[in-house]
Amino acid sequence: MNKQEKIQMLKDVININSTNGNEEEVADYLLKRLSEYGILSQKVQYAEKRASLVSQIGVDTGKTLGFSGHMDVVDAGDVSMWKYPPFEAMEDDGKLYGRGATDMKSGLTAMVIAMIELTKEGKALNGAIKLLATVGEEVGELGAAQLTKEGFADDLDGLIIGEPSGHIIVYAHKGSMNYTVTSYGKNAHSSMPELGINAINHLVLFCNEVDKYVATIQAKNEILGDFTHNVTVINGGNQVNSIPEKAELQGNIRTIPEVSNEQVEKVFGEIIQKLNQQKDVKLELVWDYNKQPVFSDKDSTLVKTAQAVAKEQLGEKMPLLGIAGTTDAAEFTKAKKEFPVIVFGPGNNTPHQVNEYVDIDNYLEMIDVYKEIAVKFLG
Ligand SMILES: [Zn+2]
Incomplete structure (x- = not known):
């Protein structure tokens, strides 16, 4: 040609x-x-x-x-x-x-x-x-x-x-993983929060636990660098004076061979399980994308x-x-x-x-x- x-x-x-x-x-x-x-x-x-x-x-x-x-x-x-x-x-x-x-x-x-x-x-x-x-x-x-x-x-x-x-x-x-966490709560007037369950607060609990886990990761790949995690999308609530009944977040993780995708799946699953044992917490985790x-x-x-x-x-x-x-x-x-x-x-x-x-x-x-x-x- x-x-x-x-x-x-x-x-x-x-x-x-x-x-x-x-x-x-x-x-x-x-x-x-x-x-x-x-x-x-x-x-x-x-x-x-x-x-x-x-x-x-x-x-x-x-x-x-x-x-x-x-x-x-x-x-x-x-x-x-x-x-x-x-x-x-x-x-x-x-x-x-x-x-x-x-x-x-x-x-x-x-x-x-x-x-x-x-x-x-x-x-x-x-x-x-x-x-x-x-x-x-x-x-x-x-x-x-x-x-x-x-x-x-x-x-x-x-x-x-x-x-x-x-x-x-x-x-x-690097590998790449996307996930969605949905938090279910209960609507109430924000002047009477004790009647509701704040779904956003429970997402925050999840974020804090994940941050703690990520902070424990010492491994680094000499070619690819660090394992990274970022919450990239967050949606929740519908009115400023109502306790939110539902909130959702999405995150992306970039994995390295030293921290396998399977390990991350396991730890995230455990975090959700642990939080769901607390009173009124109802979190659901779905993996949307999982590439090694x-x-x-x-x-x-x-x-x-x-x-x-x-x-x-x-x-x-x-x-x-x-x-x-x-x-x-x-x-x-x-x-x-x-x-x-x-x-x-x-x-x-x-x-x-x-x-x-x-x-x-x-x-x-x-x-x-x-x-x-x-x-x-x-x-
Ligand atoms: Zn391309």
Whole structure:
């Protein structure tokens, strides 16, 4: 493919509005483009208009390297704030603007083109490259969870997530957990609080207990840093002179391998149980989202290969880092076999923002980087 074709393909993908859904249109587009080169794909339906895509090239003997990217994007926000319409990708001064340009349609498209070019060039691979293009990453890694449950990740020997890392290679990220606590009380006039049960007060009891627990955590991960907890949403009460009968809060936790998700679940459950033994306290805890941290071997062949290829092609020694944000790898690593993961893709720090863009050169160079990593990794 020439440069213009590669840019056009990315524009086509960006111009499909897949805001928290409609990924099937992206899947259909990629399936069609891959099939033009004889590459077979399979759609895995998640819901109406939502399907993940699995495509494969190479041979069944030898290793299997996963290329993965999500097809959904986040809401474009206030469209009037955009320099160019978010779903009409526009080139300007070496940058391509559009929702998903960085997160992560450039990474996904670069992976697809890498597979197309390797096929077109008739490159004999000593293994397979498997594309796992997912739905619903932004709202809970839904497609990755489904694909993993259905066994599509069981044959992986390595996985590259093409999320925007720019010129760094990520081999670890924190886990993420969301929860909701609902507190049930009883309405009363605030001049006669003894007749009511204050639901907000009981949420405060919960917050205090959680803070105490978090303060006891000494563990720190040398790459990922601290375990963190934050209450991020709070709702309760309906009138200033009434005792609130219901209140609700939501929190987010970023876990590290030293403090497992299971341990956090257990402790939070115990806190709720303990508080519910107090008079009139009625708290209910629901886990809304639970993603494990990913901590890959930094000396794995995949990491070493990616670093060597980046050095050779881009002339840079890419730093190896951990990040706080979660990726589809949190689901894929639940597959039967253990395998190394890296997050390495074109992009910058504009994801989820107005005027999101990708540097076109960064996108183009990653196509060659992916090709070379695959050839070297498969041996
Ligand atoms: Zn993303």
